[in-house]
Amino acid sequence: MKKIVIVGGGAGGLELATKLGNKLGRKNKAHITLVDKNRTHLWKPLLHEVAAGSLDDGIDAVSYRAHATNHHFSFKLGAMKKLNRINKVISLDALFDEDGTMILPESEVEYDILVMALGSVSNDFNTKGVREHCIFLDSPQQAKIFHHRMLNKYLQLGVHETKSVNVAIIGAGATGVELSAELYNSLKQVSSYGFEHINSADLHVSLVEAGDSILPALPKRISASAHKELLKLGVDIRTKTMVVEANEQGLLTQSGELIKADLMVWAAGIKAPDYLKELAGLETNRINQLMVRGTLQTTLDKDIYAIGDCASCPLPGGGFVPPRAQSAHQMASLVGKNIMASLNDKPLTEYKYTDYGSLVSLSDYSTVGSLMGNLMKGSMMIEGRIARIVYISLYRMHQVALHGYIRTGLMTIVERINRVLRPRLKLH
Ligand SMILES: Cc1cc2nc3c(=O)[nH]c(=O)nc-3n(C[C@H](O)[C@H](O)[C@H](O)COP(=O)(O)OP(=O)(O)OC[C@H]3O[C@@H](n4cnc5c(N)ncnc54)[C@H](O)[C@@H]3O)c2cc1C
Known part of the structure; x- marks a missing residue:
């Protein structure tokens, strides 16, 4: 065999x-x-x-x-x-x-x-200090390290003269943009679980991008729409900013500026x-x-x-x-x-990539993206609830490929029940 x-x-x-x-x-x-x-x-x-x-x-x-x-x-x-x-x-x-x-x-x-x-894995392009001071989102273990550190920072707020939590995210591709929005959503949730003293002014997220705009790989309209949403949340968007070093205090840019940060996530490219x-x-x-x-x-x-x-x-x-x-x-x-x-000794088929578009989830606040299809010429921009449904359906397709339709349906129901039974945020 x-x-x-x-x-x-x-x-x-x-x-x-x-x-x-x-x-x-x-x-x-x-x-x-x-x-x-x-x-x-x-x-x-x-x-x-x-x-x-x-x-x-x-x-x-x-x-x-x-x-x-x-x-x-x-x-x-x-x-x-x-x-x-x-x-x-x-x-x-x-x-x-x-x-x-x-x-x-x-x-x-x-x-x-x-x-x-x-x-x-994340590509740090051998930038000085990144490996030692930044977290990469390559695995659940690394994502959990970030989460624990973030919760600890919230615990320290108001104590030890810690007045705000400063997070810097390097790379404004889908990962960086989605994480920025998700952090504001989690802050909203955290304040309803015994951290009443915390509000959005206590979180400062800097999204640092070397290119001219956020989501550089996506059409301009989508990037502009996501930019607007992030500004509304309070994200400090720094485009055309090249990071040359990460250290204990934060990020050093090519122009010599120090972007202060308690937590840094490197999401600028892969290898x-x-x-x-x-x-x-x-x-x-x-x-x-x-x-x-x-x-x-x-x-x-x-x-x-x-x-x-x-x-x-x-x-x-x-x-x-x-x-x-x-x-x-x-x-x-x-x-x-x-x-x-x-x-079966039959000829092999060549791969043809089909681009179904790209969607970026800005947590509970919005979803933006473009859809490509046979019915329309080129791409169509979608936003809001429809975009959210299409975004979630990407994960559902993966679940269907693994578990089939019935089990995926049951899992979706369990997810909904869990939303009622469990806290909206992982607190440990
Ligand atoms: C935060 C984030 C958000 C993203 N959002 C989107 C999105 O919205 N839409 C989208 O299309 N793409 C998105 N991506 C990209 C997408 O996740 C990847 O393109 C996709 O997972 C690649 O699939 P893969 O099977 O090649 O690798 P992976 O899904 O990364 O799986 C690789 C597997 O290999 C295992 N492995 C690695 N090294 C070894 C080893 N030496 N020995 C044994 N096992 C090993 C790992 O444990 C892992 O299970 C996102 C990525 C990140 C990090």
């Missing part, structure tokens, strides 16, 4: 493992193994909500082991570190518990077909994990993404596919497929088809 190994159970990898498990694993046509360095999956676009405390990852996270059992694939916990293309084997790091005791030694997993779906650069001689680009052909097989090895943020897939008109959840979702779908075709 062919061994299919998928490394990374994120937006793309977990959907693919589920699909192949249901189609091939269930009928014993192939053995599918998903490898992830974490025990649970949380859809990455929810991380800013975990950081702000409006989402409890303990409730939304999917256990890989339980999901694998329900969908006929195996799960292996571990971080991939090496690849041997000649022997067709990947190596996983040893596993350690919190106090450094080794749980499992290094191990190996054999494959016939390998899918790399490792996602991306694929550094170790991909030297992974068994596979071809990579300048941000370590694996170069793929139209079929999503890597350029130098047809038995290795790459999907999602760690793949560099050229677009026919120039440029590359953007690192987004919708790309990971579409790529997972195509690679699923291609793997099944290859097992």
